Amino acid sequence: MIIEIRTKEKYAKNEKEGFIARMAHAGLKVKAARLSRLYRVEADFSRPEFDRLGADLLTDPITETYSLSRPRPGLKGWRVEVWLKDSVTDVVGESVKGAIADVLGKEPRIVRFGRAYYVACESELKLKRAVAKTLVNETVNKFGTEKI
């Protein structure tokens, strides 16, 4: 299960602008963007338990919302997912794993942390180049893009 956390639209201006500026620096003109945090939780939990993790543990309810399925992107373009390679220690994932055990009283098998970027821009190729230049270090990261 992937739990996706997003900043509410009305609080997301700064992170969007920061992202668009970084992409511009890498030579990509971005028309619109949304950013998310991703937690891949591998466990035999029920849906209400995943809901509880999203609502009580991983989200700041004032400024953020969570989703257990892909949220509506709100723009046309591409979704970029960035993760640490499986062989790389993921300390955020490890900490969340411990926190989940504290909240639910049972430990998931694996938790990995990643990020998703929803990007409206001119071409996927240019997007991939810009992502490789700014968001990803291929020594430790893997990433994929998907049309939305």
Place this chain on the structure above:
Amino acid sequence: MNDTLEKFNSLKSGQLEALDRAAGWSLNAAELAEVQRQFRRIGRRPTRGELETIAQTWSEHCKHKTFSGPVAYRAGRRVKKYKNLFKETIVKATKTLNRSWCLSVFKDNAGIVEFGKGGKWGLAFKAETHNHPCAVEPYGGAETGVGGVIRDILGVGLGAKPVLNTDTFCFGRLDRKYRLPKNALGPERIMRGVVEGVRDYGNRIGIPTAAGGIYFDDGYLLNPLVYVGCAGLIPADKIEKKVVPGDLIVSIGGRTGRDGIHGATFSSTNIDEETTSSAVQIGHAVNEKKTLDVLMRARDLGLYNAVTDCGAGGFSSAIGELGSETGAHVRLEKALLKDTRIEPWEIWVSESQERMILSVPKGKLKKLAAILDAENCEYCVLGEFPGDGRLLVTHGDEKVVDLPMAFLHGGVPNFEKPAVKRVVKVSARPPAPPEDPGKALEALLAHPNVCSRHSVITQYDHEVQGGTVGKPLQGRYGDGPGDAAVIWPQAATLDLRDYAGFAVGHGFAPAVGRIDPYQMALHSIDEAVRNLLCAGADVSRVAILDNFCAASPRDPRVMGDLVQAAEGCLAAALAYGAPFISGKDSFYNQSKDADGKEYPIPLSLLISATAPVEDVRRALTINFKEAGNPVYVAGVARRGMGGSVYNELSDTANNAVARLDMKAAVKLYAAVAGAMRAGCVAAAHDVSQGGLAVTLAEMAFSGGLGAELDLVPAAREKGLTVTELLFGEGPARLVLEIAKDRETEFLKYVSGLPVAEIGYVKEEPELSVSYGGGQLFSACIGRLKACWKKELI
């Protein structure tokens, strides 16, 4: 590789070198031959674990063979021989000064000086570099750099409580377009990752990051420098540690995995196309916080006899170091692992983070275990220190290492390195004046090496622990630059009635080093001391750290620069009465691109200095405080624009380096310090990058006040031009704002010294600077601040 290892004792030199390359040991031909000779003598072949242990113990990173080895230095026809360059310069200064307040120097993980009154506390201070890992993976590299230096403080004596983190970075210029080699990350990418790594580790572990700097130069394009430092407080009666034969070897903190294999040996080579992520470690601040909390409780209960951190080389280095006299018997099957697919020798040399090794009396293990459990901190008992002087490492029935400690720590062969003095053409012709000094000032304020670092500083938590008195951003609006951090470590002393604190400042002048490495060392030490003075610290009790970073020492010119800088360190430390208490060096900061072109860094010496602040309530800041207060310039402006930021913007054809008169500087600083103690000084700021004009502008816009100034009275060398006076970066100068009702008293303190009144602070937000009858510039401080306050990232 196993087949080759079987035949190790009969391999030819070429085969040994091929084996070294394949295994990633970074041993040179002489060292490989010595290892082979020793095993032939013993009459058996080495195990992989033994060769790995030797490679890390003898690595440049652990043994500092370059700096502590023999050198033949040639300057023209003159040749000077050093048996041990480090001992004959850095250590010599400390030994000669023989300060009673130096409690532990050059023998532990950090230097320790006395702190506060009553001899109850020591202040431990250490700075490290984590350059190579940051070039490959900036975020992870920076995080583990911070984690590593914090563990040095946790592992000094019986453990100090960290109260301050420092960070100084060098990157390639962000405002230039480069064609990078295919395996290299761009400077913006590196900077962003490094800043985020330092931020995340420091903030999560709860230690303020409050001092440091950022320096941009093309020389750091492929080899960023990441200096990380930490200061901590330790009870004076917890400084000595001694492993007692029979003690248990207990590892606490993180688990052991395959991350960070060959970190020590990786640090001892140039980075090239083949460099991979295997040498990059991953940091986990929360695990280190648990370790910190356990150590502080267990230390105060006397539950262990010695402690050290697992740094480069992992168990091999930490246990080898603790057991250097007693020997050690280690059972690797007891280690807690992240990954079961790991070879025994990999467990032994893995540099997984957040691990500390304790020497625990058997009778105290139960109590220690109770604290570890309470803090949710994992641990394992790896073996014991037997007292037979032998290192025996086993994994089940397999013998991984069986070597005498004496060979490991004393067997490394060292050979004389050639060093030559570079010839630099120096021109001292008078620099042409700028068309518009006001515009020149604006350009200087916007220069990457001068402009505001707020976009980086504000990412760090510099307030956690509640003791950051002298902040990195200062002034009326909390956004001006600070010269030094002033820390009130009440979180460690728990004494809210004692206002004793300490200041930490830095000096760094690689641009000067390109022209004159000796003067670079002098300028750097002077700048660090001046920064402390400007914060109101007691500069008669300065302790300093040296962190040298250089390109490949196989180049005699690199070694020549190092010798000159080391000699400069000796001279300046003696003149300022400031002993070195710890230090580190990092070589091979040199990269090759796909076409084989070398990118060496300039010799880079970071001086980190600390001095006591008797009462933190009287610490000083840089901003102008009150209209009507007189403004003074202290110190003599000397000729030479060499190494200045102004020279980068406008080539003056003058690259002479301003000479430092150390005797005069010490006399001046003592007098100014007296005036500060008496409460005569309202604000102080050093003249450094950008020169006097930038110093005045920063004081004005940080205070939200203008100033009316005439530079004619300022003390200067004969023949000095107005351009050199305004924009030259000659050392030993500072600007002081004096409380107007204390001016007469102030003048008594500085009587007979080169201290001159140049004007006064005014309410109108305008900085007006003239020279005799002619106005040099008049600028709105809001406009100056806007130029300075750039977003770096």
